[in-house]
Amino acid sequence: MVAAPETLGPVTPEEARLLEKLDLTRLPRHVAVIMDGNGRWAQKRHLPRIAGHRAGTQSARTTIETCARLKIEALTLYAFSVENWRRPKAEIDFLMQLLREYLRREIPLLQKNKIQMRFLGRLEELPVAVQNDVRDAMEKTAGNEGMVLCVALNYGGRAEIVDAMNAILEERNGHGASSKVTEEQLSRHLYTEGLPDPDLLIRTSGEMRVSNFLLWQIAYAEIFVTETLWPDFSRARLLEALLEFQKRERRYGGIREDEPSDEKPARAAGH
Ligand code: FPP
DSSP: OOOOGGGGOSOOHHHHHHHHHOOTTSOOSEEEEEOOOHHHHHHHTTOOHHHHHHHHHHHHHHHHHHHHHTTOSEEEEEEEEGGGGGSOHHHHHHHHHHHHHHHHHHHHHHHHTTOEEEEESOGGGSOHHHHHHHHHHHHHHTTOOSOEEEEEEEEOHHHHHHHHHHHHHHHHTTTTOOSOOOHHHHHHTSTTTTSOOOSEEEEOTTOOOOTTSSTTTTTTOEEEEOSSOGGGOOHHHHHHHHHHHHHSOOOTTSOOTTSOOSSOOSSSOOO
16 A cells, blocks of 8 residues: 555655655565664763663654554664663663653554554563563554554564574474475564565664674665764654665666566576
């Protein structure tokens, strides 16, 4: 289904200019975001790092609502990585608290936009109170048929692949199955099971790294890195990222469809 241009409600002149150029029939199906730069945003303002995280929740809200209204199928936000436990305890506690607050406060907005929530990561290692809120948010939004919002929480890309392999081994135990694992089978055991792979990966604050995020799933994703710090990532910046995505040519290892060629492709996919 394609979104109507007026779906975003009142827009600024800048957003209107960007929307005019955007082809709403060719949006990415799944957008993944590494929300980086909260700390630097706060530092620039001589504020504590946690002020940057708080400001970052507003950017998360705007991104979630805009993607849902544009009828993007899935949005995945990297909220807390398995490496983030190395941060000071006070910052970790604040991030967990912020997430709990967000989950409690935003459920009505999620329901209004028919958003279904999922969480990607080793959830069983999170504080029990967070686990309860996570479960609650998933249960309350399970029947929603709009965008799937995935929050990566205690997430690591390598951990996810290891978890998938162990799930496959566990399934096989007792069944004596010994055939080789296929890509399709592994995909089905990832936390993102059933979702299309991200076709656009956005990273804010200029770092050129993938940081252990969706390692398997981003195999063919277009990567968009912006210098903008996450708390400054407005709706206009998101529309710019979508426009940039539409300028890229996606070939999946093949050649352009309109490129002259004497032969049919030897195989369905390449690199
Ligand atoms: C990276 O900035 C940001 C995080 C580790 C946390 C992201 C969390 C939020 C934006 C809050 C809420 C999210 C949701 C889904 C409600 P950084 O601290 O690494 O910044 P720095 O690199 O400038 O230090």
